Amino acid sequence: MNAQAITDLPVVVIGAGPAGLAAAAHLTDRGIEPLVLESGPVAGAAVREWAHVRLFSRWGELVDPAAEKLLAPTGWAKPAENTYPSGGDWADLYLQPLADVLGEQVRYGATVTGVSRTGRDRVVDADREAQPFVVHYESAEGHEQRVLARAVIDASGTWSTPSPAGGSGLAALGEKAATDRITYQVPDLKDPAVRARYAGKRIAVIGSGASAFTALAYLADLAKSEDGKGTHATWILRRGISGSTFGGGEADQLPARGALGLAAKAAVDGGYADAVTGFRTDTFERDGDGRVVLAGEDGRRLDPVDEVIVLTGFRPDLGFLGELRLGLDERLQAPTALAPLIDPNQHSCGTVYPHGVNELSHPEKDVYLVGMKSYGRAPTFLAMTGYEQVRSIAAHLAGDREAAERVELTLPETGVCGGAGLFDEPEAAEATGGGCCAAPATLTVGSAPASSGGC
Numbered sequence: 496m497n498a499q500a501i502t503d504l505p506v507v508v509i510g511a512g513p514a515g516l517a518a519a520a521h522l523t524d525r526g527i528e529p530l531v532l533e534s535g536p537v538a539g540a541a542v543r544e545w546a547h548v549r550l551f552s553r554w555g556e557l558v559d560p561a562a563e564k565l566l567a568p569t570g571w572a573k574p575a576e577n578t579y580p581s582g583g584d585w586a587d588l589y590l591q592p593l594a595d596v597l598g599e600q601v602r603y604g605a606t607v608t609g610v611s612r613t614g615r616d617r618v619v620d621a622d623r624e625a626q627p628f629v630v631h632y633e634s635a636e637g638h639e640q641r642v643l644a645r646a647v648i649d650a651s652g653t654w655s656t657p658s659p660a661g662g663s664g665l666a667a668l669g670e671k672a673a674t675d676r677i678t679y680q681v682p683d684l685k686d687p688a689v690r691a692r693y694a695g696k697r698i699a700v701i702g703s704g705a706s707a708f709t710a711l712a713y714l715a716d717l718a719k720s721e722d723g724k725g726t727h728a729t730w731i732l733r734r735g736i737s738g739s740t741f742g743g744g745e746a747d748q749l750p751a752r753g754a755l756g757l758a759a760k761a762a763v764d765g766g767y768a769d770a771v772t773g774f775r776t777d778t779f780e781r782d783g784d785g786r787v788v789l790a791g792e793d794g795r796r797l798d799p800v801d802e803v804i805v806l807t808g809f810r811p812d813l814g815f816l817g818e819l820r821l822g823l824d825e826r827l828q829a830p831t832a833l834a835p836l837i838d839p840n841q842h843s844c845g846t847v848y849p850h851g852v853n854e855l856s857h858p859e860k861d862v863y864l865v866g867m868k869s870y871g872r873a874p875t876f877l878a879m880t881g882y883e884q885v886r887s888i889a890a891h892l893a894g895d896r897e898a899a900e901r902v903e904l905t906l907p908e909t910g911v912c913g914g915a916g917l918f919d920e921p922e923a924a925e926a927t928g929g930g931c932c933a934a935p936a937t938l939t940v941g942s943a944p945a946s947s948g949g950c
Contacts, residue, residue, distance in 0.1 A: 851887025
């Protein structure tokens with residue numbers, strides 16, 4: 496296939512979530528045909544699984560400019576910028592309308608099973624970059640399909656691969672056998688059946704991020720209600736409690752995120768949750784009543800609980816990308832150039848200076864991991880970071896190098912320092928400076944930060 500024929504092929508975007516649909520909008524704006532492959536039956540299928548959770552970003556930070564431009568001729572009205580949507584609002588009021596505008600460029604029920612170069616497996620060098628990509632996927636009916644592409648943008652996220660409770664990164668012994676008592680997402684306590692599952696029960700919450708804060712706040716509200724009396728949470732942290740444990744609080748430039756940490760602190764201070772620190776889960780055991788007993792690597796065994804909510808983060812599914820030559824950091828599984836900027840082993844805060852195509856490129860030309868997936872196992876990703884990523888990539892694919900390198904974005908302070916299990920003692924977390932990080936406002940892709948954005 497000649498170069499012009501390859502250029503005429505679509506850019507395959509994997510995932511019709513926020514980053515994937517934004518990528519399609521930017522490609523369309525640049526006159527490049529996108530083809531979005533979404534495994535779910537609707538847009539934002541993963542987002543809809545946490546439809547009951549309210550975002551800590553406002554609508555003004557959740558709508559991509561190119562997407563808004565694409566939606567405008569349809570009469571779409573942008574929600575009030577300073578209001579906070581739930582996941583369901585985001586999907587219904589923005590993601591689905593955007594997918595509807597893209598029309599047949601979005602294929603639902605399309606689960607990608609493999610990506611490679613046409614006629615070239617991972618080993619073959621000869622004439623590799625002159626070959627188009629081939630993307631294999633399975634339709635909702637179970638039929639195998641394939642499509643050729645000039646480039647591939649993987650925005651499939653990490654929602655389908657939550658991290659386990661085990662402190663070593665593997666499932667704890669007995670964890671798989673205890674799945675009837677475990678959930679890996681914040682429960683929707685407005686759903687009567689879910690509410691009944693947790694009301695009046697003792698519940699372990701494992702994790703230290705915004706999701707854990709949300710779960711603790713929800714469970715405290717349940718405990719205060721008439722039908723939830725007796726509900727009590729055991730909050731399990733792999734590190735100790737420090738000044739940064741509950742996030743940035745009132746200092747967080749995303750106020751709703753700061754409020755989450757304060758709500759979690761109120762749950763502990765109010766006696767609705769007890770904190771167990773420095774606990775790395777090793778084993779899930781059962782008592783005589785079938786309840787779960789968590790045993791730690793240090794030999795501690797906690798009191799039995801009825802339910803376990805595991806919120807230890809997510810990790811990327813790289814299985815279907817095995818025939819591509821990706822450059823990934825050995826720790827975070829994020830693109831090599833991006834990883835040092837977001838590595839919680841080195842940085843106590845999750846901010847990263849604005850970045851684009853250079854940081855997201857791989858040895859395999861014209862394949863990109865974007866959105867949540869680009870962060871690998873690192874936490875605290877913001878939607879507007881993903882929107883800036885795909886804007887830069889679309890500009891690059893259109894041959895507009897100047898626009899691709901002109902990345903301008905002001906990120907709020909994270910207010911969230913450290914990472915799950917990275918600091919065993921409070922003093923260690925404080926020593927890293929935990930508390931605040933500010934990203935410089937304007938940077939060029941590939942350059943060093945204009946300032947350290949230090950804490």
